Amino acid sequence: MNDPVFLITGASRGIGAATARLAVGSGYRVVLAARTHHSVAELAAQLGGPDRVLPVACDVTEWDQISGIVRQVQDTWGRLDVAFANAGSSVVTSFLGADGAPPDQWRDMVLANVYGPALTARATLPALVASGGHLVFTGSAAGRGVRPGNLYSATKWAVNGLAQNIRAECVGTGVRVTLVQPGLVDTGGIPPERAHDPKLEPGDVARAVLYAVTQPATVDVNEILVRPVGQGAYR
Numbered sequence: 001m002n003d004p005v006f007l008i009t010g011a012s013r014g015i016g017a018a019t020a021r022l023a024v025g026s027g028y029r030v031v032l033a034a035r036t037h038h039s040v041a042e043l044a045a046q047l048g049g050p051d052r053v054l055p056v057a058c059d060v061t062e063w064d065q066i067s068g069i070v071r072q073v074q075d076t077w078g079r080l081d082v083a084f085a086n087a088g089s090s091v092v093t094s095f096l097g098a099d100g101a102p103p104d105q106w107r108d109m110v111l112a113n114v115y116g117p118a119l120t121a122r123a124t125l126p127a128l129v130a131s132g133g134h135l136v137f138t139g140s141a142a143g144r145g146v147r148p149g150n151l152y153s154a155t156k157w158a159v160n161g162l163a164q165n166i167r168a169e170c171v172g173t174g175v176r177v178t179l180v181q182p183g184l185v186d187t188g189g190i191p192p193e194r195a196h197d198p199k200l201e202p203g204d205v206a207r208a209v210l211y212a213v214t215q216p217a218t219v220d221v222n223e224i225l226v227r228p229v230g231q232g233a234y235r
């Protein structure tokens, strides 16, 4: 059996877990990565046996960990076809005043949202070049417009630049690079002031990811913006 292999960071819940479910259903062998093993082990047990689903502990902001996971995947299954750099986090910020999280809490978000996907790309691309594979990033609708005082939005602008720069470097390798930009998704981490806004389900974003990665090898879906009906233009 040599089914394609799909690595998902931030797979323990939300968009990552929903994508894992769809990927398994679409015939991929799946690697579920999150910071603690127990958070992905239970989902792995639901989705399939160890020959189909591999749960791994990995902090994407640690080079030794993300590069070690890619080595483990290649040792175990001998290939990597899709890498989904999805792990991320969010805190509310303000630059003018005292609203939101204190600045010492900003670092983890910037590292998870920008440094993490950059390391994930660096760690996975040699294997993706070998397979003619696909690198997918989770950006955000917040990475396309101005959100006053919002550092999270700025990190997702950075992911937009990361995807474009990596796609440019990958010309001629056969690797495809997709940026998926969701609007608000009902994953439990929504700030109280947006509790009543329209929301996507995690599965709505997962379907966008699977759409991109199941196109013919000659088709590179560069970007997908998917927002809930009724979401305000600047939300």
Ligand SMILES: NC(=O)c1ccc[n+]([C@@H]2O[C@H](COP(=O)([O-])OP(=O)(O)OC[C@H]3O[C@@H](n4cnc5c(N)ncnc54)[C@H](OP(=O)(O)O)[C@@H]3O)[C@@H](O)[C@H]2O)c1
Pocket (backbone or CB within 6 Å): 009, 010, 011, 012, 013, 014, 015, 016, 033, 034, 035, 036, 039, 058, 059, 060, 061, 086, 087, 088, 089, 090, 112, 116, 138, 139, 140, 141, 181, 182, 183, 184, 185, 186, 187, 188, 189
């Ligand atoms: N929810 C939304 O409205 C929305 C909208 C647009 C974009 N997004 C983006 O979508 C992605 C997934 O978000 P979500 O809403 O599904 O979030 P979530 O439910 O909070 O899940 C976040 C995932 O990332 C993992 N994670 C966080 N920091 C990590 C790190 N340093 N290393 C490895 N894993 C880490 C978490 O696992 P552990 O805590 O177990 O490590 C978890 O699996 C993020 O990039 C987020 O910015 C979300």
